Amino acid sequence: MTKKKENIFDFVLFKRLFQYIRPYKFVFTGLCILVILLALFSAITPRLTKVAIDTGVSANAPETFLYYVVLMFAVLIGQTLFQLTFIYYASWLGQSLVKDIRIKLFNHLLRFKMKYYDNSSVGVLITRSVTDMERIADIFGQGLFMIFRDVLTMAVVFGFMMFSNWKLSLIVLVMLPILLYATRVFQKYMKSAFEEVRTEVSNLNSFVQERITGMKILQLFSRETIEYKKFKEINERHKKGWLKTVWYNSIFFPIADLASSITIGLVAWYGGLNVIVGTVSQGTLVEFIMYIPMLFRPLRQIADKFNTLQMGMVAATRVFKVLDTTSQIDDNGTTVANQFKGNxxxxxxxxxxxxxxxxxxxxxxxxxxxxxxxxxxxxxxxxxxxxxxxxxxxxxxxxxxxxxxxxxxxxxxxxxxxxxxxxxxxxxxxxxxxxxxxxxxxxxxxxxxxxxxxxxxxxxxxxxxxxxxxxxxxxxxxxxxxxxxxxxxxxxxxxxxxxxxxxxxxxxxxxxxxxxxxxxxxxxxxxxxxxxxxxxxxxxxxxxxxxxxxxxxxxxxxxxxxxxxxxxxxxxxxxxxxxxxxxxxxx
CATH class of the missing domain: 3.40.50.300 (P-loop containing nucleotide triphosphate hydrolases)
Known part of the structure; x- marks a missing residue:
């Protein structure tokens, strides 16, 4: 039997989430524009540094150098303002969207048959209504837009690098596929790990909620030691679930840092030789050394933000499962009873x-x-x-x-x-x-x-x-x-x-x-x-x-x-x- 291939990103689920963005489409559009501006501002600074060195330092022109320093400071101020606006409204959009979903979920829960609650854990439903909702908010506040920004930044940075010197860019390009492959493998395993984490979080919430509610019974029947042992077992499973994510992070991020350091070393070696022979300017070498972390760090951050995105998507799957549950009493009556006689x-x-x-x-x-x-x-x-x-x-x-x-x-x-x-x-x-x-x-x-x-x-x-x-x-x-x-x-x-x-x-x-x-x-x-x-x-x-x-x-x-x-x-x-x-x- 062929195992169905697991998707790293559930586009169907995201399409459903996107429906809740429609009331906030202007904010969403503004965030997309800010993402483009932030990517451009990030790539401009190294370019201005190159020009400042080549036309100011190398040409012994202090006025020109000072001009570009002031220009870089202005770019930095603009980038900071855009960044503040972007972070605030990305989080605002996430919380607004979750507010709407949470209201819809609670309204849905209010109309369930008693049979649904007879067979459901209160702790699990609380997790769906509170904790899982916050994870969904993170999809937009810390996940999706951040990934979009980082991907666009990488594309713009690499475009600038190719425009500046295609030979040095090829050195960077050699290491990039290795890191991209590592990132994809990392994302696949992290999704599985986060699904396990969410399951254990629900189990933990359910166990604690029930025991606190029934604390009098536990103490009356001297069950403290037994319940303590049960809690330790559940908590241990919860810890092991999280440790899987820690293990994957501890493997991936050092690999990403190592790849970046090796690439900088290769560019410094090859570019330095070309500076000596005069085929590459000093400004270009500094520009590339500045660009490489800007190219590799977003990839590393993408993996980190993808963790947040995966947790949010897993949480959204669980919330929508409750929303898709049809357990309501059919309220198809047309007669409004103002007062019964009582027969x-x-x-x-x-x-x-x-x-x-x-x-x-x-x-x-x-x-x-x-x-x-x-x-x-x-x-x-x-x-x-x-x-x-x-x-x-x-x-x-x-x-x-x-x-x-x-x-x-x-x-x-x-x-x-x-x-x-x-x-x-x-x-x-x-x-x-x-x-x-x-x-x-x-x-x-x-x-x-x-x-x-x-x-x-x-x-x-x-x-x-x-x-x-x-x-x-x-x-x-x-x-x-x-x-x-x-x-x-x-x-x-x-x-x-x-x-x-x-x-x-x-x-x-x-x-x-x-x-x-x-x-x-x-x-x-x-x-x-x-x-x-x-x-x-x-x-x-x-x-x-x-x-x-x-x-x-x-x-x-x-x-x-x-x-x-x-x-x-x-x-x-x-x-x-x-x-x-x-x-x-x-x-």
Missing amino acids: IAFNEVYFNYVEDEDVLKGISFNVNAGETIAIVGATGAGKSTIINLLNRFYEIKDGAILVDDTDIREVTLASLRKQIAVVLQDVFLFADTILNNITLNNPDITEEQVHLAAKEIGIHDFILSLPNGYHYNVKERGVMLSSGQRQLISFLRAYVTNPSILVLDEATSSVDSYSEQLIQNATDKITKGRTSIVIAHRLATVKKADKIIVMDAGNIVEQGTHEELLKKEDGYYKNLYEVQFLEEEVA
């Missing part, structure tokens, strides 16, 4: 997270507007899956879910989710103020409305007891609050949206008795006259429900009120009640 129907709904492993097996049930239903069952029965499907976090395999006799797939996602408020067992709070965690920066919800809602459900005094009250920063994931306090904030977050349908996913399973009482009182208030689905954990919620749906292994095994279900001899709910709930009731 819900599941009709023969099948669903699986993994193909051929159904989690819901053709379940059907109805909820009338204003009713409160409780869903009970063992862990893994499919209770939370019902909530996920109602919000269209996942697509069903078969069947239909209706709200007010309308298939939810015909309703726009934004309006559907706006009418359904969910309070989860695992509360997530952002590193922000309590107010912003409640409103989620929704401009339609004022602080006065939040205060009023908090008073209605009885948690206003609790919030005011915190430093800065509603403007208290709860830090990352709400670590400054207890689990019960986080749950209260989450409940208020749902309450202020005034939803048509309320979903409580075991919302009181991890709170203290005081917080539970507050939430229970709020539950009674918010569920009154509003369709509510409660994944029940506490007996009080179950007994008050208008209907109880009992699930087992993806099937609905019983439906009815608390009293009706208790009358069934050897019923699933009755057994569950006696094992799980009766003890709580007696207590």
Whole structure:
């Protein structure tokens, strides 16, 4: 089997990147002009030096020599100004382009199905959104334009050399192909090495992110030593990946310097002999000695900048892979739900997270507007899956879910989710103020409305007891609050949206008795006259429900009120009640 030849430079990928330059085409054009000017200015200085020596020093004409020195100084000033402008705008273009790609990527991530995040590493996605983006910026800020400038400088310099003395130029030309070949080999191996580096960087980021997030678990189970050893292994692979790039650099750059030094020596020897016999001027010899580093150094820099370019291209490949991922929920609905009555129907709904492993097996049930239903069952029965499907976090395999006799797939996602408020067992709070965690920066919800809602459900005094009250920063994931306090904030977050349908996913399973009482009182208030689905954990919620749906292994095994279900001899709910709930009731 013939191995496909690996391209040193991916022109298809670069063409795709180039599309993001279009809004900045004037800056791009200006940079191209600056590149040409910098190449010309670089080549002029040695030429002026030659003329200054031949017409000033050799001819014993100090005025002429001083004139050319002033002229060289003016060229140097101009070159410096162009260089400053070039470096700034090359970096500006790179950052502007990356800003646009990063916005597009984040917008893309916001619309992925939950299944994508179930199967993806958070650390890897962070690497794509942050570190890889900076590498893409370097393509333009430190890679592409720098390479273009160096290549053009080499071409202009060699043109000047051929014009000045073609024989001395041939000596330089002998060494150039050797260095060009070495550069190409170097670039090939560096691309492979950088792909390995980027993989290990992603692995390292993912490992560290997960361990820091789960640090409490690691310490609770005394996993520090084991995780330390794992980190050392991952870090060692990361080091080895980088050492490959260091090894290739340590081989190539000394070869490049050696080639330049040998060439200067040959030109000095041959040119010096010609100066003695009078066929080459002193100025020409100095000119060539100045030109050789200008010819070889850009080639050396091209290889160095190509490293940056390769890292950027590898990063761009990874970012575009995420952008090309189609994992969005189809938002083809045309109906905008301003307010639901609250009638819900599941009709023969099948669903699986993994193909051929159904989690819901053709379940059907109805909820009338204003009713409160409780869903009970063992862990893994499919209770939370019902909530996920109602919000269209996942697509069903078969069947239909209706709200007010309308298939939810015909309703726009934004309006559907706006009418359904969910309070989860695992509360997530952002590193922000309590107010912003409640409103989620929704401009339609004022602080006065939040205060009023908090008073209605009885948690206003609790919030005011915190430093800065509603403007208290709860830090990352709400670590400054207890689990019960986080749950209260989450409940208020749902309450202020005034939803048509309320979903409580075991919302009181991890709170203290005081917080539970507050939430229970709020539950009674918010569920009154509003369709509510409660994944029940506490007996009080179950007994008050208008209907109880009992699930087992993806099937609905019983439906009815608390009293009706208790009358069934050897019923699933009755057994569950006696094992799980009766003890709580007696207590």
